Amino acid sequence: MMIRGVNLGGWLLVDRFITPYLFAVTSCHTQGNFCWYPSQSSAPPSLLQENVCDLYHCKPLQTSAKRGEPKDFPHDPFTLMSAFTETTIRRRYMEYHWDNFVTHDDVVKLSDAGITHVRVPVPFWILEDEDLWNTQSVQEPWVSGGWMYFIRLVSWCRQQKIEVWPDVHVPTSMMTGMKSKDHSMQRTLDALETMVKAIQEDGLDDVVTGVGILSAIPEKSGEAVIPNCTPQDMEEYYNEALRIVRSTLGDDVAVYQSDLWNKAEDWNHGWWTDTRNHHDTFLGSSYKFRSVETPSARHLSPKQHVALVCQDFDRETSSCCYEDSQNTRPAAGISRIVGEWSAAYDVDPAAKLQQVMNGIAKSGTIPEDRPASKERKDFLRQFVKAQMVTYESPSSSPDVSSGWFFSNFKMEGTAFPEYDYLQGLQDGWIAPTLESDLQSRYGSCYDILQETSDESRGVVDEFPPPSRGQKYEDFNDDVVTSHGNIKGKNGYTNNKYAKTSNTNGGYTNNNYGKTSNTYTQNRYGDDDTLEGYDFNDNGENKKGWFGRPAKEKKGSFLSFPMLWVIGFAALAIKYVFYSPRTYGYSSVYQGGGGGGNAATLYV
Numbered sequence: 001m002m003i004r005g006v007n008l009g010g011w012l013l014v015d016r017f018i019t020p021y022l023f024a025v026t027s028c029h030t031q032g033n034f035c036w037y038p039s040q041s042s043a044p045p046s047l048l049q050e051n052v053c054d055l056y057h058c059k060p061l062q063t064s065a066k067r068g069e070p071k072d073f074p075h076d077p078f079t080l081m082s083a084f085t086e087t088t089i090r091r092r093y094m095e096y097h098w099d100n101f102v103t104h105d106d107v108v109k110l111s112d113a114g115i116t117h118v119r120v121p122v123p124f125w126i127l128e129d130e131d132l133w134n135t136q137s138v139q140e141p142w143v144s145g146g147w148m149y150f151i152r153l154v155s156w157c158r159q160q161k162i163e164v165w166p167d168v169h170v171p172t173s174m175m176t177g178m179k180s181k182d183h184s185m186q187r188t189l190d191a192l193e194t195m196v197k198a199i200q201e202d203g204l205d206d207v208v209t210g211v212g213i214l215s216a217i218p219e220k221s222g223e224a225v226i227p228n229c230t231p232q233d234m235e236e237y238y239n240e241a242l243r244i245v246r247s248t249l250g251d252d253v254a255v256y257q258s259d260l261w262n263k264a265e266d267w268n269h270g271w272w273t274d275t276r277n278h279h280d281t282f283l284g285s286s287y288k289f290r291s292v293e294t295p296s297a298r299h300l301s302p303k304q305h306v307a308l309v310c311q312d313f314d315r316e317t318s319s320c321c322y323e324d325s326q327n328t329r330p331a332a333g334i335s336r337i338v339g340e341w342s343a344a345y346d347v348d349p350a351a352k353l354q355q356v357m358n359g360i361a362k363s364g365t366i367p368e369d370r371p372a373s374k375e376r377k378d379f380l381r382q383f384v385k386a387q388m389v390t391y392e393s394p395s396s397s398p399d400v401s402s403g404w405f406f407s408n409f410k411m412e413g414t415a416f417p418e419y420d421y422l423q424g425l426q427d428g429w430i431a432p433t434l435e436s437d438l439q440s441r442y443g444s445c446y447d448i449l450q451e452t453s454d455e456s457r458g459v460v461d462e463f464p465p466p467s468r469g470q471k472y473e474d475f476n477d478d479v480v481t482s483h484g485n486i487k488g489k490n491g492y493t494n495n496k497y498a499k500t501s502n503t504n505g506g507y508t509n510n511n512y513g514k515t516s517n518t519y520t521q522n523r524y525g526d527d528d529t530l531e532g533y534d535f536n537d538n539g540e541n542k543k544g545w546f547g548r549p550a551k552e553k554k555g556s557f558l559s560f561p562m563l564w565v566i567g568f569a570a571l572a573i574k575y576v577f578y579s580p581r582t583y584g585y586s587s588v589y590q591g592g593g594g595g596g597n598a599a600t601l602y603v
Helices: 077-082 087-100 104-112 147-160 172-176 181-201 231-249 302-317 349-363 374-392 421-427 445-451 560-574
Strands: 003-007 117-122 163-168 210-212 254-258 281-286 335-341 401-406
Touching: 003 335, 104 147, 104 421, 117 147, 117 210, 117 401, 147 163, 163 181, 163 254, 181 210, 181 231, 231 254, 254 335, 302 374, 302 445, 335 374, 374 401, 374 421, 374 445
Parallel strands: 003 117, 003 401, 117 163, 163 210, 210 254, 254 281, 281 335, 335 401
Antiparallel strands: none
């Protein structure tokens, strides 16, 4: 069965990015006089309108980590819990969140939309003995009580026939600053063992069909999350975690791990590929922030964003897992799954989140400055469809993937709607996934690419806004840089990754030399464009995606190309009202076999 899931992030393991209001703690909160912000997801519906936070009387609890740094609200679970000096108040605050953030209605809506699985990040301390927290080198501020809400979720999912995968999301060192590799890994394994035993003892194993054994990022603030940890150490951890899970819950339970510790292709060395011991195991990949990591990615046009999915995301999804060194035989054991992806494409979440927190401190509300226009929703629909079909059946290796988990099921406020699955359903840019084969409904990723429009400039709204003279890296992919206009035999040709350097349907599969056989002085030429962004090379001063002028051509005005321009000017004027017009900000070379026709839009 194809896995089509969502993450229930920000719930049992809280996350400021998902629930910013929860982290906007005031002096009233810490005293037990709880107030609530408008549209706060953790607020009890009966109290939301009665106890609205008044920031005149309830002072925002903001501190500086270091002298000279700006003040800020708590930023992670440790600092959030530490803001409360009394354990009983801290627990009551969290119980409101656990009780209200995930609802029965949410689960019903997910089921109706065709969601088959939910992945639940859980903290390692969820079932730990509270006495342990007081015996560490640094006293830990955790609170117990979240497990009973997990049990309630499982009962809801049982009713809706949704499978649940709890995920021990981060190692103990990531939240506690623990410096011992062995201590951190053993405590994380102990937490995993306690959780799987509780799943069995509480009768949840008919619905809990899979367990995530670690999904942490490899670094935090430039330091390894588990100090001195090598890939070999992680393999030992994963092997022991697999033994713990299956010795308790049985050999049929699925086991999920993340590729964030190592590149996916680096797992293609025969590890976990056998079906006897490693069937129903999954190597997850995270594209949660992939399209927004750099200014170059955020700067792409709508069609280029979809092309990036068809090309780059497709390659990465199919980069694992195989039995042979040529990557031609998908492994019978571990298979690929996309663990976190979203519809985000033009906003840096870290920069935006700081603006969100500053807005709450100033006015008590999340700034609402990004309305979803019809054009934006139309694009989001295309972007989501392209990712779904790619993650279910990547064109380069259709049988290697087992499905996906969208991140997240819900977001608080309107700052990050592209990460909100339920909002996407409501707004229509996510459609229910009830068919067994989405390609039969949507076509391939390249079909979706050709249906995507570059017409509206308002679709891409970079944040932070690009600075004057912003430099952008080139994407070494002709399909992306041409806005999907490069097409060869059997679909789209990606020059850099072609296995042979011959001509395929008129498009030379070279390796991006300064002068391509087909694209002379194209995007990769020395004097193609300002900062390499999509201008043709016919001497015209075209506009970029955001109106940046191309470089002026060097040389005499009456150069040979200019004489051709002057010679055909009169004929062009005669037929201007009957001819296709070059679409100014996306004009690129797209010809074949040495031709050179500018990309056009008929108006």
